[in-house]
Amino acid sequence: MRVAFQGEPGAYSEQAVFNYFGKVETKPCESFDVVFDSVVSDECGQGLIPIENSLAGSIHQNYDLLLRHDLHIVGEYLLRVQHCLITLPGVKKEEIKKVISHPQALGQCAAYLRNLGIKAEAVYDTAGSVKMLKANGEGTTAAIASRRAAELYEMQILEEGIEDNPENYTRFLAISKKAVEPSVEAKTSIVFTLKNQPGSLFKAMSVFALRDIDLTKIESRPLQGKPWEYLFYIDFIGAEHDETVRKALDHLGEYALMLRVLGSYPRYKG
Amino acid sequence: MRVAFQGEPGAYSEQAVFNYFGKVETKPCESFDVVFDSVVSDECGQGLIPIENSLAGSIHQNYDLLLRHDLHIVGEYLLRVQHCLITLPGVKKEEIKKVISHPQALGQCAAYLRNLGIKAEAVYDTAGSVKMLKANGEGTTAAIASRRAAELYEMQILEEGIEDNPENYTRFLAISKKAVEPSVEAKTSIVFTLKNQPGSLFKAMSVFALRDIDLTKIESRPLQGKPWEYLFYIDFIGAEHDETVRKALDHLGEYALMLRVLGSYPRYKG
Numbered sequence: 001m002r003v004a005f006q007g008e009p010g011a012y013s014e015q016a017v018f019n020y021f022g023k024v025e026t027k028p029c030e031s032f033d034v035v036f037d038s039v040v041s042d043e044c045g046q047g048l049i050p051i052e053n054s055l056a057g058s059i060h061q062n063y064d065l066l067l068r069h070d071l072h073i074v075g076e077y078l079l080r081v082q083h084c085l086i087t088l089p090g091v092k093k094e095e096i097k098k099v100i101s102h103p104q105a106l107g108q109c110a111a112y113l114r115n116l117g118i119k120a121e122a123v124y125d126t127a128g129s130v131k132m133l134k135a136n137g138e139g140t141t142a143a144i145a146s147r148r149a150a151e152l153y154e155m156q157i158l159e160e161g162i163e164d165n166p167e168n169y170t171r172f173l174a175i176s177k178k179a180v181e182p183s184v185e186a187k188t189s190i191v192f193t194l195k196n197q198p199g200s201l202f203k204a205m206s207v208f209a210l211r212d213i214d215l216t217k218i219e220s221r222p223l224q225g226k227p228w229e230y231l232f233y234i235d236f237i238g239a240e241h242d243e244t245v246r247k248a249l250d251h252l253g254e255y256a257l258m259l260r261v262l263g264s265y266p267r268y269k270g
Numbered sequence: 271m272r273v274a275f276q277g278e279p280g281a282y283s284e285q286a287v288f289n290y291f292g293k294v295e296t297k298p299c300e301s302f303d304v305v306f307d308s309v310v311s312d313e314c315g316q317g318l319i320p321i322e323n324s325l326a327g328s329i330h331q332n333y334d335l336l337l338r339h340d341l342h343i344v345g346e347y348l349l350r351v352q353h354c355l356i357t358l359p360g361v362k363k364e365e366i367k368k369v370i371s372h373p374q375a376l377g378q379c380a381a382y383l384r385n386l387g388i389k390a391e392a393v394y395d396t397a398g399s400v401k402m403l404k405a406n407g408e409g410t411t412a413a414i415a416s417r418r419a420a421e422l423y424e425m426q427i428l429e430e431g432i433e434d435n436p437e438n439y440t441r442f443l444a445i446s447k448k449a450v451e452p453s454v455e456a457k458t459s460i461v462f463t464l465k466n467q468p469g470s471l472f473k474a475m476s477v478f479a480l481r482d483i484d485l486t487k488i489e490s491r492p493l494q495g496k497p498w499e500y501l502f503y504i505d506f507i508g509a510e511h512d513e514t515v516r517k518a519l520d521h522l523g524e525y526a527l528m529l530r531v532l533g534s535y536p537r538y539k540g
Contacts, residue, residue: 031380054492055334057327064325103372103394110301122394124373201488202472202479209472218471219489222324 343533
């Protein structure tokens with residue numbers, strides 16, 4: 001099977017693909033749109049997209065793409081983002097004068113770099129910074145990227161886990177044309193809109209609370225241009241085909257202006 | 271008064287400062303941490319921080335900083351992010367061969383750039399791309415940044431509003447050492463944690479629903495490392511000192527493990 005991801009070879013998303021799927025062929029895509037298109041066109045059997053990061057929040061763009069495409073969420077994976085300090089083989093830490101990476105990665109290692117007294121320079125992406133370093137052969141420059149990027153370009157990892165905040169996790173969703181019926185503990189992701197009136201979300205949530213269904217995520221998102229409408233994202237424990245869940249969704253359908261089940265999938269267990 | 275913001279002069283955050291505060295002195299800060307520190311140390315009377323974007327989601331890092339500091343939210347502002355195509359004076363659109371900007375801005379104008387058939391090159395930030403262009407004097411290169419950045423560096427705006435999705439808004443919060451008591455329609459932002467058991471959020475929300483208090487935002491955030499604890503962010507209409515709100519917060523305090531009012535402030539009206 002081939003799996004699409006957004007980014008260059010060696011990107012954190014590609015690392016997540018290998019961790020989650022094992023040995024598969026990957027297709028690097030320049031944008032999330034292309035990841036979805038690759039699955040729709042059957043060029044790839046599945047795609048793996050980031051949906052939220054513990055520091056940066058939900059990636060609304062991917063929720064929009066899930067709504068615009070007729071694909072199903074079939075799995076989830078949680079990647080601990082561990083940044084590596086990467087150099088040419090044989091370079092010592094005290095020789096480094098400059099470090100290059102994507103601005104977000106540099107920001108997440110700011111305290112570490114301040115302590116080392118190293119100058120930071122922003123480039124297009126994390127894996128790309130390792131590729132650049134390999135090409136220009138600079139012995140006094142380091143890159144910040146994933147372990148996978150270092151291995152891909154046969155470079156040296158001087159230190160792993162140099163991010164200031166170790167609580168840096170990205171949640172990924174696997175998407176496919178064909179839905180799955182999980183036999184193990186399942187999670188279901190839904191999106192819906194409600195009329196904006198006091199208590200409407202409370203009513204909507206009662207369909208889960210009255211049936212002891214456990215929510216694992218809830219998020220509201222104002223719809224710009226429609227100042228009185230909101231989109232809600234909810235994840236809960238249970239599969240769409242469970243009787244209790246089916247009843248809760250029927251019940252929610254009575255209140256919701258729009259309701260879409262994005263998929264039921266095996267819950268990720270660390 | 272002096273107002274702190276994150277970014278370079280000409281950044282979208284600085285544009286938001288001028289739109290919201292009018293003519294004030296600004297302090298560009300290299301990180302959100304420095305914005306908070308500048309207000310804590312009285313170097314700046316207020317700071318303006320982005321808290322959520324309509325495409326990219328909530329900026330959790332700034333919620334973390336609000337929790338770590340004893341500051342108050344005293345205002346909100348909604349900026350429509352409008353990207354400008356910026357060149358040296360006199361350059362015509364058909365002469366442009368390359369465009370430089372922050373990767374996020376390039377991504378948000380991807381379809382526009384594809385139509386023009388222009389190559390995109392990523393640099394550190396949006397305002398910085400205009401500064402670079404001014405310095406190197408390249409007539410075949412354009413930058414993508416805010417109107418403010420073009421004005422600051424006395425450059426030409428060839429086109430405004432070139433983003434693919436016009437529903438691109440960033441919500442900013444003004445932070446200060448001194449809380450305000452809004453006399454007009456107010457919004458209040460709170461953060462709390464709950465024991466993770468089915469229905470606990472439903473109970474917590476009942477304190478608002480039973481009093482017809484209108485929620486404008488709700489978001490859950492799993493606490494990494496504490497797999498059974500969640501942080502919740504809620505915004506609602508009303509001020510902390512309103513009697514109904516006070517009662518609702520007292521009531522919520524009975525369930526919540528932690529509850530913090532981040533501030534009551536005048537609601538932004540377009």
